[in-house]
Amino acid sequence: DGGITQSPKYLFRKEGQNVTLSCEQNLNHDAMYWYRQDPGQGLRLIYYSQIVNDFQKGDIAEGYSVSREKKESFPLTVTSAQKNPTAFYLCASSNSGDYNEQFFGPGTRLTVL
Amino acid sequence: EDQVTQSPEALRLQEGESSSLNCSYTVSGLRGLFWYRQDPGKGPEFLFTLYSAGEEKEKERLKATLTKKESFLHITAPKPEDSATYLCARGIREKLTFGTGTRLTIIP
Numbered sequence: 442d443g444g445i446t447q448s449p450k451y452l453f454r455k456e457g458q459n460v461t462l463s464c465e466q467n468l469n470h471d472a473m474y475w476y477r478q479d480p481g482q483g484l485r486l487i488y489y490s491q492i493v494n495d496f497q498k499g500d501i502a503e504g505y506s507v508s509r510e511k512k513e514s515f516p517l518t519v520t521s522a523q524k525n526p527t528a529f530y531l532c533a534s535s536n537s538g539d540y541n542e543q544f545f546g547p548g549t550r551l552t553v554l
Numbered sequence: 555e556d557q558v559t560q561s562p563e564a565l566r567l568q569e570g571e572s573s574s575l576n577c578s579y580t581v582s583g584l585r586g587l588f589w590y591r592q593d594p595g596k597g598p599e600f601l602f603t604l605y606s607a608g609e610e611k612e613k614e615r616l617k618a619t620l621t622k623k624e625s626f627l628h629i630t631a632p633k634p635e636d637s638a639t640y641l642c643a644r645g646i647r648e649k650l651t652f653g654t655g656t657r658l659t660i661i662p
Contacts, residue, residue, distance in 0.1 A: 445597075472648065483558070483641070483652035484598075491648060499649070531597050540586040540605060543650060545597035 443468045445546035447532050452551045454519075454526070462517045462549045464532035470544075471537035473515035477501060478529040478548075490515055491537050519551065527553045558644050560653035568661050570631050575656045577642035578624040585645035587625045589618050592639045592655070601640075632660045 445466045454460045466473065472491045476484040486499030490509040504523025509515055515534075519526045529550050533543040558579045567573055579587070586605055590598035602611045604620035611618050615636060617628045627640055639657045643650040 447597075476652075481654065483654045484643075484650075485652075486649060489649065529595075533597075537648070540603065540645060542586075542588055542600050542603050544600055545590075548595070548597045550595075 445532060445534055445544060447530075447546040447549050449549060450547065452549055454551065454553050456553055457521045459518055459520050460551065462519065462530055462532075462551070464515045464517065464546060466513055466515075466532075466534040466546075468534055468544065469512075470534035471512070472535045472541075472543075473509070474533040474535075474543060475499075475505070475507065475515070475517045476531045476533065478531060484531065487517065526551055558642060558651050558653040560640075560642055560656050562656060563654070564657040564659070566659045566661060567629075567632055569633060572628070572630045572632070574629070575627040575640055575658070576624060577627070577653055579642075579644045579651075585647060587620055588643045588645065588650060589625070589627055590641040590643070592641055594639075598641055629658070632658075634660045634662050636660050 448463045474489040475487040478484050485501050487505050488507040490496035496507050496509050506518045529548050531548045532546045535541040535543040561576045586603050588603050589601040592598040602618040607622045609620050615630050619626045637660045639655040641655045643652040
């Protein structure tokens, strides 16, 4: 089955620790995205990548970092510099170019203790 | 400013009671209008893409329409399993801008 997987489903972190969220897709999509979702707010774009070894900042990139070494993988690191990291994180992928719908993974809920 | 506004914020309907959800957006540079369904604790599920004013698409009890400045998601004779949050997003170049969603509850 083609799709997007995210792991883990739930993640707990102590303040001051970095943590990496995994996102893998087997849809052969060129583009991948990371969003953050908070209650009462729309999805906000953190980072996106349209091609391997290249990525761009989204609207709320501060305190996050990404890499795109393989077409199918786009891990997100939440660093200790992110002031309010507790949120629901969603990864998506799409074919590159305009008008292309994005398909989402199941999400990772990160809680900072 | 690139904005997508959805209304109402929440909607409660009796089973079988039809209604519409609204999504309005800034017009310049539109590259598709997208509708998603999201269940609690899950990722959004793609429903429709609309490309130009006048276009309509249907899936089961849902029909999406698009004008020059807004889109509607019409729900006909809804069932309890249609309860979810419905998100719309506008495309601009390679990115999507999402609204905050409409939380729909269908009461049996």
